[in-house]
Amino acid sequence: MTETSTIDPVTVSVVQGALETIAVEVGYKLMRMAYSSIIRESEDFGAALTDAAGQGLAESAQSIPLQSGPIPGYVKAVLATLARRGDTLRPGDVIMHNDPYGGASHGPDVAFLVPVFHVDQAGLEHLVGFSGTTAHHLDIGAQTPGSCGIVEAIDAYAEGLQFKAIKVYDQGRRNEAVRQMLRDNVRAAEMVVGDMEAQVAASRIGAERMAALVARYGFAEFRAACAAMLDQAERLMRRAIAALPEGSFRAETFIDGYLDDPARSNLALVATVTKQGDTLLVDLTGTAPQVDDRPINMPFHGTVDVAVWLTVRSVLLDTAIHGHVPVNEGLTRPIRIVAPKGCLANPRFPAPTIARFCPGNQLADTVMKALAQAVPGQVSAGIGNLKVIAFSGLQEEGHWVHMEIFEGAYGGRPGQDGMDAVDTLYANTRNNPIEDIESHLPLRVLRYELREDEAGAGQWRGGLGSVREIGFLTDAGTSVEGEGHAHRPWGFLGGGEGVTARLTLRRADGSEEALPSKVPHRAVRAGDRFICHGPAGGGYGDPFRRDPALVLEDVLDGLLSAETARRDYGVAIAGKAVDEAATAALRGAGTP
Structure with a gap:
């Protein structure tokens, strides 16, 4: 921890609150300017502020952990990339970055970073930090339409455009060549580029607010306040870890992988959590080797680290008990993550990673299962994992693209049943309104209801999944990435296992086809329907005590x-x- 005794705690609290408010404002600005429903309605975006070295200072509370959490990693990778090039940051720059081997969660999650500068009384210019946003873009130029459901990419190059610390604005001047490249190489360019411009505008707002905050307090006092904030969060986490019982706690779960291919199916995720004084080691040794030519590998920085941090933070510093907990990089200092190079949780380039969403969520669930042995009263039983379906088609010479996250369910937890029909753990996006889908797309939601009579039994039952039936009004294309068709969510302390998901294609002629959890791009016809049964969470405690x-x-x-x-x-x-x-x-x- 750093020495921060010279700054008074009131100033620290005010600066912390101001930074958190700025991050939330940036998030809302992005939501309201966005073109796509995945940002505007589902809130699949992130907003955060960092210091000059990329340490996270605050993040948008209404955005999702998988988007806001990686932003410090984006910044650190950008700084390293620019240094290798011999490039420097200047006022007016805006940096675009989506490298999954350089901090990004995966390629479709593109960050736009605006450096924040302060000129002191001597006229010297200082880099203060960064205001950044991330968002999931509905096409990034990959081999098939949409930026999800791409489950057969053979390497990183098949997953779409790669941007590694690209200046889309250089000292305030827009790089028209980059803009044109985007418009020429992504489907649904108006929507995608429009969302990107919304990110730039929102990030600039955050930079303006942060610069004003520094001007108000002065550069030295601002830096001292930020250091104190980080130290305070570190102390909170260390105290929470110190209260754990000593020892190691191991858990194993499985992902479907590719159920029609024995060599790529039923893949293990292993987490061993070891408490050592006031530090925590999360060791992922035992996790299955990477799949060289399929994109279910998880970037270590941007997916794996966020899955671990989110789970540890939510279990050990539950806001229902601890009240408001500032989310900054201090919380991560006492936690070390180890994953063998070449496993699913730490792949070697150029292994593809675009479909890392569901495996990463399952990894978070595995860490939860390990922590359950240490703090059984602070966890939920196994989650029902998620599914993402890309819908796309052509209208004259233009593409329409839509991404739908089909929700899962939480397991039961002490004193409460699992939450029904929600996105779980690090996903945490909102369910997309039917009215938004039907008013913008050639789709109809014919059924949307809770999945009845199927949940993990327990003193506190698992959450219920949902049933959604979506009909196609025109010929179209679709692809699916998901999990949880083969492995039931785990029950805890005598609770029953949850229920697996399933997906059915009902054709216009009435015939049906059961689909696996991963479906490469395929054509569908007008009148066809997707029937999606979401999974149910595991039960907590003996059902006969309910x-x-x-x-x-x-x-x-x-x-x-x-x-x-x-x-x-x-x-x-x-x-x-x-x-x-x-x-x-x-x-x-x-x-x-």
Whole structure:
């Protein structure tokens, strides 16, 4: 930790609050200027502020961890890249970066970074930090339309355009060649380039606000306040780690991979969490080797580190208990992550990474499972993982592209059932409104409901998945990246396992085809339908300890059948009430 005793705590708190407010404002500005629904409605974007070295100072609270969390890594990679080139940063510069082997989460998540400068009383110019945004773009020029569902890319070069610390504005002058290259090489160029321009504008707003904050306090005092903020967050995390029991806690889960290919399916993710005083080692040794020619590998910086940090932070510093916790790089200092080079969690270039979304979410769940052994009262049972489907088509000579995140569910946790039909862990995007889909795209949402009578049984049951049926009004194309078709979410402390996902293509003639969790781009016809059943989370605790009144409530709400209540919970329902004598007999016997 740094020496920060000369700055008063009130100033530190005010500067911290100001930085957090700026980051939130940048996020809202981006949302409101964005062209695409994935940013505007689903909030698949990030906004953050860093210091001059790339240390994270604050991030947008309403954006998702997988977008805001990597921004410090983008900045550090940009600084290193510019240094290798012998290039320097100047006022008016805007840097574009999406290198998954240079801090980026994956290629479609493009960052725009604006350096912030301060001129002191002596007229000297100082680099203060960066204001940055990231966002998922709906096409990045990959081998098939859309920037998700690309599940057969053979290497990083098949995944689309790569931008490594490119100045799209140089001292305020726009690089027209880069802009033209983008327009010529991405599908749905108006939307994609429009979203990028929204990012530039939002990042500039953050830079202006940050510069004004530095001018108000002075460069030296601002730096001291930032150092104190980081140290305070570090102390919070160290205290939380120190309260853990000593020892190592190992967990293993599996991803589907490619279920039609034995060499690329049922791949292990392993996490061993070791508490050493007030530090934590998260060792991913044992995780399956990288898949050289399929894009389910996870960048170590930008995906793996964010998955680990998010999980540790949410378990050990739950805001429901600790109140507001400042999210900055100080929280990560006591945590060391190890992953063998060449495994899924630390691939070697040019292994493809564009479909790292669901494996990374499963990695976060694996770390949760390991921590469950240390702090069983602070975790949820296994999550129902997610699925991303790209829809695309041609209208005259232009593309339309849409990305839909099909939600999963959380596992049960102490005192509460798992959340139903939500994006989980580091994803955390919002469900896309049906009205937005149908008003902009040749798609119709024919069914959207909770998946009934299928969830991990427990004293606190797992969250329910959703069922969505989407019909195509025109001939189109689609591709899918997902997980959780083969492996059920884990139950905990006697809770039952959750329920796997499934996906069905129902053709216009009524015939049906069961699809795996990963589907390369394929044509569909007008009148065809996708029927997506989302997974359900695992149960927490012995189901026979669940309050019969809660079981009855689920039955009356149509979420659970009376037969399942009897079989899984030992609760007998008679009409609209609990048959207490029959329930006592069932639970006394311990079996139906």
